[in-house]
Amino acid sequence: xxxxxxxxxxxxxxxxxxxxxxxxxxxxxxxxxxxxxxxxxxxxxxxxxxxxxxxxxxxxxxxxxxxxxxxxxxxxxxxxxxxxxxxxxxxxxxxxxxxxxxxxxxxxxxxxxxxxxxxxxxxxx
Amino acid sequence: xxxxxxxxxxxxxxxxxxxxxxxxxxxxxxxxxxxxxxxxxxxxxxxxxxxxxxxxxxxxxxxxxxxxxxxxxxxxxxxxxxxxxxxxxxxxxxxxxxxxxxxxxxxxxxxxxxxxxxxxxxxxx
DNA sequence: CGGTATCCCACAAGATACTG
DNA sequence: CAGTATCTTGTGGGATACCG
Numbered sequence: 001x002x003x004x005x006x007x008x009x010x011x012x013x014x015x016x017x018x019x020x021x022x023x024x025x026x027x028x029x030x031x032x033x034x035x036x037x038x039x040x041x042x043x044x045x046x047x048x049x050x051x052x053x054x055x056x057x058x059x060x061x062x063x064x065x066x067x068x069x070x071x072x073x074x075x076x077x078x079x080x081x082x083x084x085x086x087x088x089x090x091x092x093x094x095x096x097x098x099x100x101x102x103x104x105x106x107x108x109x110x111x112x113x114x115x116x117x118x119x120x121x122x123x124x125x
Numbered sequence: 126x127x128x129x130x131x132x133x134x135x136x137x138x139x140x141x142x143x144x145x146x147x148x149x150x151x152x153x154x155x156x157x158x159x160x161x162x163x164x165x166x167x168x169x170x171x172x173x174x175x176x177x178x179x180x181x182x183x184x185x186x187x188x189x190x191x192x193x194x195x196x197x198x199x200x201x202x203x204x205x206x207x208x209x210x211x212x213x214x215x216x217x218x219x220x221x222x223x224x225x226x227x228x229x230x231x232x233x234x235x236x237x238x239x240x241x242x243x244x245x246x247x248x249x250x
Numbered sequence: 251c252g253g254t255a256t257c258c259c260a261c262a263a264g265a266t267a268c269t270g
Numbered sequence: 271c272a273g274t275a276t277c278t279t280g281t282g283g284g285a286t287a288c289c290g
Contacts, residue, residue, distance in 0.1 A: 012242075019234035022241045027152030029263080047272055061263060063273065073244025084271045085270085094240055101233045108226045109144035115219055116147050117137075119198025154283075172252055186283060188253065209251040210290085254289075261282090268275075 022072050030057055030065045032102065035091070038075055039099050044088035074098055147197050155182055155190045157227065160216070163200055164224050169213035199223055 012018040025031060037053035038045060045053075051062055066089055069075040074095035080086040091099075109116075137143040150156060162178035163170060170178075176187055191214055194200040199220035205211040216224075234241075 015235055015238035018238045018241055019231060022238075023231065023234050024152070024154075027149070029149070051272095058264065059273065060265095060275095064263090071245055071248040072241055073247075079272095083270095085273085087272060094237065094244070097233070097237070101230050105226045105230060106144060106148065108222070109148050110140055112219065112222070113140035113143045116143055116197055119219070120196055122198075123196040176252095183284060184253070185255095185285090189282090204252095208290095210253085212252060252290095255287080257286090258284080259282105260284100262280090264279080265277085266275100267277105269273085270271105 025068055025072065026074075026098065026102070028065070030054065030061060031069060033057070034062065034065045034069065035074060035095060035099055038069075038089060038091040038095065041090075044078065044090045047087050047089065050089060069095065150193055150197065151199075151223065151227070153190070155179065155186060156194060158182070159187065159190045159194065160199060160220060160224055163194075163214060163216040163220065166215075169203065169215045172212050172214065175214060194220065 012021055026035075033054045034050060034057075037050050040053070041049070047062070047066075050066070051057065051059060054062065057065075066075060066077065070077050070089075074092055076090050076092055078088045078090070080088070137146055151160075158179045159175060159182075162175050165178070166174070172187070172191075175191070176182065176184060179187065182190075191200060191202065195202050195214075197219075199217055201215050201217055203213045203215070205213070
């Protein structure tokens with residue numbers, strides 16, 4: 001259910017809600033993987049290279065993920081008017097910050113993997 | 126699509142994959158909210174109280190969220206054999222650690238909310 | 251009280267084909 | 271090359287009703 005019926009389209013007034021929304025997007029299946037490929041590139045990188053770098057993603061889904069990263073300010077999109085077309089994506093400062101803040105969490109989760117495995121084994125019932 | 130056809134049910138062999146899977150679950154719409162209510166309780170808390178504490182959640186979805194938190198070792202479930210039934214949930218050490226590691230990320234995102242808003246306003250095209 | 255059982259829908263994501 | 275268009279499907283989540 002939408003919370004703010006009075007707001008046009010997708011505007012989110014509350015900062016907390018906006019932050020949750022953005023993190024929710026980032027938590028999606030592909031965003032972080034794409035972001036990491038952009039980070040590893042250490043500079044502008046073409047659509048096809050990103051496509052190669054993210055295992056299992058399709059062009060359609062990659063396009064959507066990149067658009068959303070661009071929308072939230074985590075990546076830039078630069079189109080070069082040439083044939084064949086060239087489009088390059090790059091991580092922004094904000095995107096780098098995001099990665100830096102997500103990293104400790106994923107590291108912790110990886111360290112704790114054994115505990116997760118044990119908990120899941122204990123469960124089942 | 127399942128990635129590991131050779132594995133029974135839902136087993137995940139790789140630690141990194143398991144960590145991603147767990148974080149993926151946590152990133153779901155309700156898990157963090159539920160976790161926070163358990164944390165605020167500072168002790169065992171009944172199903173109904175959790176239901177009250179998480180705004181907008183339904184009993185079915187809360188049950189699913191709690192089961193998953195229990196499965197991954199973030200919460201415990203204790204049933205008291207009495208009428209009417211009483212079931213209490215509590216945060217585990219692992220659950221507390223999770224919250225402590227997620228918190229910096231959400232704080233950062235809230236601090237950066239203005240940037241997200243600006244980026245989204247800039248976008249649209 | 252603390253759930254299940256059903257039914258339903260929205261939406262993310264996949265497959266495939268096509269285009270500027 | 272870097273996308274769109276279209277169709278399909280899986281799954282999270284919602285509404286409601288019922289049960290031990």
